[in-house]
Amino acid sequence: MxxxxxxxxxxxxxxxxxxxxxxxxxxxxxxxxxxxxxxxxxxxxxxxxxxxxxxxxxxxxxxxxxxxxxxxxxxxxxxxxxxxxxxxxxxxxxxxxxxxxxxxxxxxxxxxxxxxxxxxxxxxxxxxxxxxxxxxxxxxxxxxxxxxxxxxxxxxxxxxxxxxxxxxxxxxxxxxxxxxxxxxxxxxxxxxxxxxxxxxxxxxxxxxxxxxxxxxxxGNATHFGVIHPGPIAMALALPGLLVTLVAGVAGGLFSRLLLASARGNPLGRLSGWRSRYPVLFAAVCGLLVAAIGIASHGATFGSGTGATRAMLAGDSSMPAAFVGFKYVATWLTVWSGVPAGIFAPSLAIGAGIGHDIAQLLQYPYAPALIALGMVGFLAAATQAPLTAFIIVMEMVDGHSMVLSLMACAVVASTVSRVLSPPLYGALAQLQLQRLPQAPTSQTTS
Known part of the structure; x- marks a missing residue:
């Protein structure tokens, strides 16, 4: 007993x-x-x-x-x-x-x-x-x-x-x-x-x-304010699915590009130059980031939080090529070797994807697609769908879009897994090579 x-x-x-x-x-x-x-x-x-x-x-x-x-x-x-x-x-x-x-x-x-x-x-x-x-x-x-x-x-x-x-x-x-x-x-x-x-x-x-x-x-205010996504109905289904798939593919390729850069795979000669002259390589990357910033009228400088906030607020002055500019500028920044996170830039890129598709389809409730783009790209780049979904939901007070955001995160992350291994897990394996006696486990591929 x-x-x-x-x-x-x-x-x-x-x-x-x-x-x-x-x-x-x-x-x-x-x-x-x-x-x-x-x-x-x-x-x-x-x-x-x-x-x-x-x-x-x-x-x-x-x-x-x-x-x-x-x-x-x-x-x-x-x-x-x-x-x-x-x-x-x-x-x-x-x-x-x-x-x-x-x-x-x-x-x-x-x-x-x-x-x-x-x-x-x-x-x-x-x-x-x-x-x-x-x-x-x-x-x-x-x-x-x-x-x-x-x-x-x-x-x-x-x-x-x-x-x-x-x-x-x-x-x-x-x-x-x-x-x-x-x-x-x-x-x-x-x-x-x-x-x-x-x-x-x-x-x-x-x-x-x-x-x-x-x-x-x-303060307890949401990071990007309170969005007004409009009615969450069938009218959102096709535009939302398009944003999800585009963000999933773009985020998966972004993850693959960052991982290939860390392994020294892309553009072999440039990677060799990077390993031999890391400081000079960083200067060249910085020059390219500066040029992109000038071409984008300053929109790509920094984390991208300002650009994301502007798009959610309905600002239509973003450069037409903002997504491409921010995508390349973030990659170059990471590749340069400076300490750099990708969460906020990923949210900005995703917001740009949602913003562009809303304009292309003339969808009247752009903030909904922007929020889906944010969660989709972040989930695809990090392959952490639940974290991405909760971050975006809390940052835009998107409780009315809970199911839409969650579905977007899961689908985009699934698409990304076809294109790239989990970014942080693979990078962690590369970090382990710095141990005095590196473990025998193989790098995720």
Whole structure:
């Protein structure tokens, strides 16, 4: 016969154990600090971009000198002092979670030093007007802060480094997008492979708290305002399906292009030149990004958040080739080797796809197609459909489009899987090659 639940013992275990309370305090406290750090990083990155746009408006030609020079400097600093800060930051966190990584080697991918470097270098990229996002870097930054909590936890704690890394990475998404629910989903979909049931509530609480830190400072307003998608009826079906398929194909090819660039596959001679002269290569990429920015009348500079917001608001002044311009500018930025995320640029590209198809079909409710384009391209590029769906839903207050956004994310991600392996998983395998003795597992193909 099973014993009844022992309430006094359970009470003592949960509420009268000082070590357990100290563990909770450390995890929750570091989650709050991680959220605050990401909020500060957000302010710094956006201020850097505002400063760039201010000077660019006064002297448009200056970008042809400034952007390549800053791109070269950032790549030199990254390679010289913080190799682990290169790229998005999400693959580094995923690599750190790999069982092949010894505790002594975690600092190759995630640490307070790399978090600090990531903040400065990514903000520097924004100051140069490069086409990058800050959300992926926020994952690595917050994970570094949370991992530092390990030294303050009591001995023989049940909170593992794996749990702290998952909580930190997800907290970065939650605080960066001001979307706590998306942070939880990101932890489930991308980071957590072996969740620990006993501590899952505490970890989720830490993720949500980090997001709430952003809400408390930045306000509870949606990132892109409240969209007005019009009636969600059969009239949306064919235009919505077209946006979904185009975004899925474009996002899948984008993922394949980024992965091929990381492996050194595209344009063989250029990849060889990149490996021999990385700083000069970064300068050339910066010059091309600057030229694209001038050709697009400044629309492609920075993360693309301004362009996305303008399209959702009904601004029809976007360049006709904005999608192509932003697509290439983001690829060149990532290929240059600067620390750069792709979440915000992906949302901008997807918004452009929805905007263009709405104009082509003369669909009267463009915001609906723009929102579908955002979720479709992001889901296809990252192959994380649930995270993409929740991020966009929370950022545009698109609760009336829940089923449409979810279906778009799933279909676009499925299309992408035909064209490319999961981007972050494959990049994480490349990161593992930096280990002193690289694991024998083959890179995803």
């Amino acid at each position: 099973k014993h009844l639940h022992d309430i006094p013992s359970a009470f003592k275990q949960e509420f009268a154990n000082p070590r357990l309370w100290w563990t909770r305090a450390v995890v929750i406290g570091m989650a709050a600090i991680a959220g605050l750090v990401v909020v500060g990083f957000t302010w710094l990155a956006e201020s850097a971009l505002d400063l760039f746009l201010h000077f660019n408006a006064k002297a448009w030609w200056l970008v042809l000198l400034w952007t390549p020079a800053l791109a070269a400097l950032i790549v030199w600093l990254t390679r010289r002092y913080a190799v682990g800060a290169a790229g998005s930051g999400i693959p580094q966190v995923m690599a750190t979670l790999d069982p092949a990584v010894n505790p002594a080697d975690r600092s190759l991918f995630v640490s307070l030093k790399l978090s600090a470097a990531k903040i400065v270098l990514t903000a520097g990229g924004m100051l140069g007007g490069l086409s990058l996002g800050r959300e992926g870097p926020s994952v690595q930054i917050a994970a570094g802060v949370m991992l530092a909590a390990r030294r303050f936890l009591p001995r023989h704690t049940q909170i593992s480094a794996h749990s702290l890394l998952v909580a930190g990475g997800a907290a970065g998404i939650a605080a960066a997008f001001n979307t706590p629910l998306a942070g939880v989903m990101f932890a489930i979909e991308e980071l957590s492979r072996t969740p620990e049931q006993r501590n899952s509530g505490l970890i989720v609480a830490g993720i949500v708290l980090a997001g709430l830190m952003a809400v408390s400072i930045s």
